[in-house]
Amino acid sequence: MPDHTTPHPGAPQPPPNPFGNFPRPAPSSPLRVVVADDNPVVRAGLTALLSGRADITVVAEATDGREAYEAAHFHRPDVVLLDVRMPGVDGISALPYLVRIAPVVMLTYSRESEIVREALRRGAGGYLVHGEFTADELVAAVRDIRQGRAHFTPSAAGALLAQLRQERTGPPLPEGLGSYESQLGAPANGTTSSGPHHGSNSPEPLSRLQPPVRQSSLDRSRFQLSAREAEIMDHIASGMTNQQIAATCFISEKTVKNHINRIFAKLHSTSRSEAAAKWLGTAPGSARGLG
Incomplete structure (x- = not known):
């Protein structure tokens, strides 16, 4: 029986496999x-x-x-x-x-x-x-x-x-960042391109664009909060939950609640919003922060 596995010497040779001559990629090192x-x-x-x-x-x-x-x-x-x-x-x-x-x-x-x-x-x-x-x-x-x-x-x-958050102060921002004009896209002459008009060259009151200015530490001292209570009150005013305050201050939520109870008593407040308003000096009739 003839051997069909070995090609005849005069038979044409098959072309080389174009995909068989490349080395396999080495596995990536761990x-x-x-x-x-x-x-x-x-x-x-x-x-x-x-x-x-x-x-x-x-x-x-x-x-x-x-x-x-x-x-x-x-x-x-x-x-x-x-x-x-x-x-x-x-x-x-x-x-x-x-x-x-x-x-x-x-x-x-x-x-x-x-x-x-x-x-x-x-x-x-x-x-x-x-x-x-x-x-x-x-x-x-x-x-x-x-x-x-x-x-x-x-x-x-x-x-x-x-x-x-404790390091609120820092180097000044580059020119043009954080300014009233750059935020509104106002022209250099001070006029506004849209929105309510308050006189020929009067831009919209800045107070409508900025959060209320917080009270000074002297004003806050009227509430007689401890350093930890003042820190927690800052977190409350910024909108943080008890869970977030606990994680930030590395204390339990139960401890946070205890602090908040004492804070409410000192600020004569019954809610977070009321306490925050007094703490920030924005409560009605308390321009300087009433206790």
Whole structure:
């Protein structure tokens, strides 16, 4: 029986496969992570969780900032997960050295606003508080941090927001931003192109466009609120809920309610809106803030 598998020497040869001469693309290398935490249970859990993903591998573990730096310097990871409070060299101290090697995301139980702010100032690319994220959210954060996208859990974001609210003053805005004319598109001669007319060159009263000016601290002292009560009253006046105030101030909602009860008593108010009006000096007949 003739062999049909071997072509005859004189038979024409089939053309080469144009798709068979290209090398197959090499699989992308896994994302390399260093985990630094002094708690062995936390370290083991994070390592097991991350290593269970096909595109992530934990190349080293560390128990303090010094070990984290040595591991990062040796392995050159893509991301470092760093705890804040560790014996020896803590995470905040090691942070400026680690960010020179790889992006760093803080992964910690510490949620104080001062720590969040300092971590960001020293170069952290994200801040995650234990108990506020799922396994999938942690994995997504690690992948995103590598790409330069920041991640914050609610407590960290709230702490940062509270810090920014305390720093209301800042450098002046560039020319043209925040001015009456730029907001309305008014011509340079001061006339308005639309809206109510108040004289030949009189623009619409600015008071209609701006929120009421808050009372001075001297006026507010009439209410005899404590520093914490004044802070909470500011949050109430800005429209925050009890849950948002609790997260921002790092206290329980029950504690927030207790503060609000005392605030209402001092402001002789029975509702949030009434208290806010007195606090802001906009209550009827209280131009200077009546208690």
